Amino acid sequence: MRIDVITLFPDFIAQCAAFGVTGRAGERGLVSLHAWNPRDYAEGNYRRVDDRPFGGGPGMVMLIDPLRAALAAARAADPTPARVIYLSPQGAPLTQARARELAARERLILLCGRYEGVDERLIEAEVDEELSIGDYVLSGGELAAAVVIDSVARLQEGALSDAESAEQDSFECGLLDCPHYTRPVEHELGRVPDVLLSGNHADIARWRRQEALGRTWQRRPDLLDETALSKADQRLLDE
Numbered sequence: 001m002r003i004d005v006i007t008l009f010p011d012f013i014a015q016c017a018a019f020g021v022t023g024r025a026g027e028r029g030l031v032s033l034h035a036w037n038p039r040d041y042a043e044g045n046y047r048r049v050d051d052r053p054f055g056g057g058p059g060m061v062m063l064i065d066p067l068r069a070a071l072a073a074a075r076a077a078d079p080t081p082a083r084v085i086y087l088s089p090q091g092a093p094l095t096q097a098r099a100r101e102l103a104a105r106e107r108l109i110l111l112c113g114r115y116e117g118v119d120e121r122l123i124e125a126e127v128d129e130e131l132s133i134g135d136y137v138l139s140g141g142e143l144a145a146a147v148v149i150d151s152v153a154r155l156q157e158g159a160l161s162d163a164e165s166a167e168q169d170s171f172e173c174g175l176l177d178c179p180h181y182t183r184p185v186e187h188e189l190g191r192v193p194d195v196l197l198s199g200n201h202a203d204i205a206r207w208r209r210q211e212a213l214g215r216t217w218q219r220r221p222d223l224l225d226e227t228a229l230s231k232a233d234q235r236l237l238d239e
């Protein structure tokens, strides 16, 4: 998949492709990342990308034209149609389900705002959806874009090794993940639960499911409201 990012800080985005699973997804050709700086498309000696808001008030607003030209350049770089996403605290929340849907697309363009945000007319004309990474305000869209990039890159087939498989991850089947343990079995901080050492795969699967259900019930009961539990799950939860 190809991801283009419209950003005043292209170096920030380059770092996403430098480490870990996203780095590996890049090396394996599963994700290609490209950054476009609106300042490169701004006019005048100062290459201005922002101006004061009409109506007064604090802060600056990103100008339409440099963003529009950067978007056009990004679109023209590849014939594959792209979904344009503006990272915004006012957008729909990014969820694991949405990350899966986006990961299945061939091409995304992520638009990062700065200052007070982007001129609304550009959003209306060019943006397909707005995405938020949470109910708080960041100073720019780059960190949010990095979150989107990571969440979709790790879902590309071949990005994760078996040991890092995404299937058991939190939210994948509407539950939080179960706890994990590794060596040593005995440690001053505690002992690994016996069932995980038993070699009995059915018992281990049952224990993991029960732990996942219990954790979800304790920490995120809202998820259980949206998840259709089987009778077997209901019994495990009641035990």
Ligand code: SAM
Pocket: 086, 087, 088, 089, 090, 111, 112, 113, 114, 115, 116, 117, 118, 131, 132, 133, 134, 135, 136, 137, 138, 139, 140, 141, 142, 144
């Ligand atoms: N005035 C805007 C508002 O209150 O909705 C906030 C602007 S914020 C200081 C600057 C930029 O950071 C936004 O244009 C957006 O691209 C990004 N941003 C801030 N918080 C975000 C969030 N929770 N999710 C995604 N992007 C965010």
